[in-house]
Amino acid sequence: MTVTVGHDSAKTRQTLTAGGKSVAYYSIPAAQAAGLGDFARLPAALKVVLENMLRFEDGKTVTVDDIRAFGDWAKMGGQNPREIAYRPARVLMQDFTGVPAVVDLAAMRDGILGLKGSAAKINPLVPVDLVIDHSVMIDEFGTPRAFQANVDREYERNMERYVFLKWGQNAFDNFRVVPPGTGICHQVNLEYLAQTVWTDKDQHGDEVAYPDTLVGTDSHTTMVNGLAVLGWGVGGIEAEAAMLGQPVSMLIPEVVGFKLTGAMREGTTATDLVLKVVQMLRKHGVVNKFVEFYGEGLDNLPLADRATIANMAPEYGATCGFFPVDDETLRYLRQTGRDEARIALVEAYAKANGMWRGADYDPVYTSTLHLDMGEIVPAISGPKRPQDYLPLTDAKASFAKEMEATFKRPMGVEVAVKGEDYKLSSGKVVIASITSCTNTSNPYVLIGAGLVARKARALGLTRKPWVKTSLAPGSQVVSEYLNAAGLQEDLDAVGFNLVGYGCTTCIGNSGPLQPEISAAIAEGDLVATAVLSGNRNFEGRISPDVRANYLASPPLVVAYALAGDMNIDLTTEPLGTGKDGQPVYLRDIWPTNKEIADLVHATVTREAFLKKYADVFKGDPKWQGVKVTDAETYDWPATSTYIQNPPYFRGMSKTPGTIKNITGARVLALLGDMITTDHISPAGSFKPTTPAGKYLVERQVPVSEFNSYGARRGNHEVMMRGTFANIRIKNEMLDAVEGGYTKGPDGAQTSIYDAAMAYMEQGIPTVIFGGIEYGAGSSRDWAAKGTALLGVKAVIAESFERIHRSNLVGMGVIPFEFTNGDTRKSLGLKGDEVVSIEGLEGDLKPLSIVPCHITYADGTTKTIQIKCRIDTEIEIEYVEHGGVLHYVLRDLAAA
Structure with missing residues (x-):
């Protein structure tokens, strides 16, 4: 692909040598030396946007005054809401949002013919990766064949969509499709697609290095901010415009600095940390703002934990949750199989352009918050919003209050489940799911969940029979290290069999409950609950049978599956009775931080990433068997109930209208x-x-x-x-x-x-x-x-x-x-x-x-x-x- 650069009137283009070769880049220190402003103390996240201005400065869409505005931002205490035209390097899509985007592109090819234009003009002008990850549903669970059964049903349900996407992959330039069963788009992005520093030939044929940036058609695109990649979610409409060469129109944002100090205590997880971060930032108010994390606490925060925090930027309301480049960034790039020359370039570029977080990193921020990670306690969030933070010690009492204040239903109503030897009542956990991108990028909490399962299994505990359990990892690498650690067998034993690689429960693809359970919930008008390691718990989202939804770490999801009830204080009451007849408490099965870290170190290897991403676009035999035509325009099947030509461009005139009252x-x-x-x-x-x-x-x-x-x-x-x-x-x-x-x-x-x-x-x-x-x-x-x-x-x-x-x-x-x-x-x-x-x-x-x-x-x-x-x-x-x-x-x- 060729990247078109501007005319660089301030002469900021420099040469950088790293990894054995030289590349051109646009230097922020050179822009400062040219008198365009004092940019030294800009946050790294904003320097990424400033570099974009330097590279695309053309006197029209980007002017020298746009560049000067960034210097004014720092002088004005972290604010200067000037409108700018920003051009991300690439676009990421998942299939729920990607299919309608490709539908629109196909419709535009038809539409441009009506305007006497050429269909070949409709192509993405920047690289687009679409990951098919939102289509798997949990029809089968708790059995060894659950994964294959769900994949088979996924293809049966979605073949029309897959034919269409494969046509799009052939018909459009700069458009790749990652097939079903590979992983969640955010994790594939974090582990494989993202480069932190991108390189491309410009229109002069020179190799240019610049920050890896993107927009994505999923709000949790921000997860890759943990890898110092600036990206955020946009609607499919805005993404399509970016694909077609339109700059993203935005105001220079305020940047909230979130200082992290200290280290996590024994028994706490990245999920506990992020739920507290969500609560604090929601209270602070960060809508339309960048958040950048800084402080010495980052030295104690693995990149997987950073990605967990970055993922939930939509939940705290920010445009992004950015972590600057540092030694941990380089370690993760190396661990996940990135090329050594690229890693050398990332380090050299970040240091040359003032984007490196060293000991002296001290930017100007619009406002700041501070959190000592040593104060974090185990927590969940619910029953309706991600910011409804609850220390685990308060969870039982809070549910009782919600029953009275929110759901307005009495406690204690019991309904027998037909054909079963148990009864349901409000608060029973009917879904316990390790799902979504938030936590399944994080080997620390996944290994932790496996160890909880191992210890519970050894003591004779398993899931309660009314709990629908599932494990939907974000990538195949997760299965690689769970199997290497022997933990998948333990997870299977307590009901957390692999159900698919993709976004499941968190997006509403939880699949049906057992009909008798669903009927009992309806009969008693019960408030059934779900506990999931996702990022969204809005009303009606998880399952039509479930009214109260709680976000929790994967180890706590396993614990709640064992307990089967929100009306239990996991911190003081037993989860169940062991095979020796003695009560089993959460403390009996909770692993130490050292146990987790030792297994992560032993099993999460560079070789695992290289193996699983070696041929990521090939797909399984089912995907390879999907046959499509090479037609330039799509032959819309009249009988399709999945893909239809939308009406947006029918009868469209060559000239625009006007805005009317x-x-x-x-x-x-x-x-x-x-x-x-x-x-x-x-x-x-x-x-x-x-x-x-x-x-x-x-x-x-x-x-x-x-x-x-x-x-x-x-x-x-x-x-x-x-x-x-x-x-x-x-x-x-x-x-x-x-x-x-x-x-x-x-x-x-x-x-x-x-x-x-x-x-x-x-x-x-x-x-x-x-x-x-x-x-x-x-x-x-x-x-x-x-x-x-x-x-x-x-x-x-x-x-x-x-x-x-x-x-x-x-x-x-x-x-x-x-x-x-x-x-x-x-x-x-x-x-x-x-x-x-x-x-x-x-x-x-x-x-x-x-x-x-x-x-x-x-x-x-x-x-x-x-x-x-x-x-x-x-x-x-x-x-x-x-x-x-x-x-x-x-x-x-x-x-």
Whole structure:
């Protein structure tokens, strides 16, 4: 691939020799010597962005003044929100978000033909890696054949999608697919794809070194920040624009410094640490900000632990959670099989460009926090949000309080499970899953979980019979070292058999519970619980049968599977009775830090990584057997219920439109605080009675083949019907009703999809009202695409999560924020109002304050001022074009 560099008016291009060869690079010290500013004490994370400005400075998209702004940032105490155009080196995708992105690219090839352009112009201009990791579901568990059975079902369910992705791999340049069964995109990225310092030929044929940077279509792309790679999650829409050569428009961020000191105590894990970090940063407020970790405590923090902290940046709300390059970075690159010349380049480059964390590393930060890791205690988070931090000592009492305050259900109701010799009651753990990228990148907690299983097995304990247990590692390397340590056999013995390599329980792919257990939960209206080593525990996400979800370290997941109940204080009460008739406590089976470290040192080897990544793109025989054509455009199968040509570009004109005022809009939904993208665009299972289910039933798809919303993201007909269809969403227009319902034009209760279609048929625009942090959670482009296809013109909320705001703009839906303390509650909104928004026509500026007129049902009116969250000039152009992809398509067609 060729990287196009700017004209470097300040002459910052230098030569660096490392690993036996010389490369060009753009020097930050040279920029300072040229008088562009004092950059010496910028945080390393911000220096990565500054280097991007130096490399792409062309006088148009990046100017010398953009570079000077970074010097002003330091002088102004860590803030200078200037708009800049940032170009990441590459794009990472997982298949849930990747399929619709490739669908859009394929649709753009059709669309550019309609504009008399060439389909060959539609190609990624930067490298794109798509890892198929979100499609495996846990249909079978607790048996030696679980992995193969789940893989077989994965191919049966998803063959249409896999044919399409393999076509895309052949049809598009700069596009690679990592086949199913390899691992989670974030772990494959951390262990193999990421290089920390990237190299490419420029348009002059010279080799240029620069920081490895990326955007990803999964919010946990930030995990690779632990390896000093600057990356964050964006919506699929924004990622597609970046793939097609559009810079990411962003403001120079504030950077919060998080100082770590001390060392972890005996009996604590990286998960305990990260849950505390999440709580602290959520309280501090870091939305739209970078977080950089520094301090002498990093000397005691293995890279796997850093990656665990970086992974959960979306949970603490930051754009990224960055760790600068240091000796531990180099050690990990070497351990995971990176080339020695590359490791030498990483060290030389980081030191030459001021990105190395040495003993004298002391940047300027916008604000700082401090945590002594010696104060960390075992903890979990739940029952609904990652920031709901609970010391393990408080977990039992907290669940009892949640039953009363949140779930409003009595304790003690017991229901017999048909055909079994046990009863269920609220608090029983029905899912215990070692899952997701957060912890399965971390050999310390995985080895720890294995040792807990070994000690429990030796004492005669196993999982409780009502607990669905699973182990879904982030990469095949995990199985390599668990088997080398002999621990997989111990995990198997207590129910944690391998179920697949991919994102499972955390994304809602937990699979069905035993039908009799599900029936008992429904009969007693019980609050069943799940304990998982993931990063997301929002309502309705894990399983439709489970209301309370807790995040925990893998060793604690094993412990809760053994106990089977949240109504037990694991710190003082026995988990069960051993084979000798004596009670077994958590302290009896918890390994020492030395036991864990010794096994990690012995089994997590460079050879294991080299072996498992030797042929990563080849895939198993099933993947190799997927046959596709070499056609330039995709032949959309009319009968496919997985892949359909979306309507975005049909009948598109060669010129853009203008932004119009919104007149006479009706309210489609009135929503509360922390409405997540899970609420807006569900990823889990759905029933035949839902609009999406009815659509599939009408096409003769049996319920057993519904798969999940996430797997069907390539079909806009399913996803439109699934938008706002989460079983736990609460539309405040309706009293005591859960699920995707609203009032239609006739005032009667109906599904949000049906109401939206009725309003569109009548030519009536709609708006959504929301509360605080609207759109929190995963970077789901369908949360914005579905909103747009339902005819919603505006979302008015108290605040937005970063990615979802950007996605709405990218789909031509305008986000607005209340001002002057107004909220949906203070305004007395009921959902039967008529809304008009003015001030959008003519010369609209970013972040304008505009009038919104609300006409109530009784005829009274009120005018409020709202802030238009189109944040930058380029975003105004996107909305004028109808969305960012329309903007890119017209640009490419005209080229």
